[in-house]
Ligand SMILES: [Ca+2]
Ligand SMILES: [Ca+2]
Ligand SMILES: [Ca+2]
């Protein structure tokens with residue numbers, strides 16, 4: 001080996017250590033739990049065990065800076081599990097002025113696109129359906145041994161209401177589009193659409209494209225068909241759009257939930273919720289109801305927010321990772337169910353929170369290469385010989401100059 005090549009090898013090996021400096025300078029203590037003894041927590045539901053959440057929590061439980069827009073029926077934030085409402089810091093409350101000039105007056109904590117006012121949560125004159133409150137518990141229920149826990153307990157939720165008190169569509173299709181655009185323009189990092197329409201509409205499709213163009217992933221559902229029919233091989237929208245992540249539901253036994261619609265190419269990934277015709281209530285997902293209550297409910301609506309929450313954890317580690325890369329990681333890390341590989345019932349399989357978040361971490365902060373003894377010996381020889389050789393080269397060059 002020539003002397004120059006030896007020095008080049010040394011420089012290349014040295015450069016491998018540079019990423020460790022970045023890793024060591026990062027401080028994630030505010031986003032991590034003080035204990036990793038998750039066995040002690042009684043509020044981690046069976047579904048969180050199945051999506052392998054605790055390894056993800058060893059890396060992050062999410063940041064308040066990461067926002068999930070729940071475009072749904074309105075949220076009861078008075079529930080003690082639901083502490084992290086997104087706040088519009090650029091808007092002064094109740095002064096009748098659109099301080100941040102975003103087109104919405106006094107929108108300090110979201111917007112009600114049904115009654116077109118600044119209060120998407122429950123009011124005496126305008127109650128809400130429980131749907132969005134249940135979804136919010138699945139996302140950010142506090143990990144505190146009380147009640148239930150969410151998959152991303154520290155992230156924020158933006159409350160945008162498009163469903164009426166009966167949980168039916170409360171806006172036009174364009175109104176849904178306005179809510180999507182609001183979420184993108186006001187800082188959402190991921191959008192949850194637990195909505196099932198039977199046809200696509202150009203009135204909101206352009207806003208979905210706007211979200212993807214602005215690197216905001218949209219998570220939706222494969223949809224439900226209730227007993228006695230059960231899940232059908234039919235698309236529902238917006239989940240079936242190629243731009244949208246459609247999530248189906250599994251049951252306690254890793255089967256497709258009885259009501260969960262399916263089919264390709266739209267069925268992308270699954271999350272555990274439980275069956276409509278369940279054996280025991282403990283095998284159905286438990287979450288928050290308005291009025292400081294808890295209870296069970298089923299439907300693909302409650303699969304989507306688990307995936308949205310995992311994306312929020314991924315985004316806590318890397319807030320700018322492209323939507324396409326997030327989707328690719330979710331797909332390749334999913335726990336394969338049913339027939340090997342992608343299939344019509346399960347898509348890529350069950351979401352795997354630990355594997356997905358770890359993959360984002362590894363791509364964002366490349367690890368120190370582990371050297372074996374032979375490599376260490378070679379490295380030491382190169383370092384020592386380089387130190388000895390450098391003066392010789394310099395002497396030679398000097399001699400030439402003379
Ligand atoms: Ca405003
Ligand atoms: Ca105002
Ligand atoms: Ca709790």
Ligand SMILES: [Ca+2]
Pocket residue numbers: 336337338339340341342343346347348349
């Ligand atoms: Ca499969």
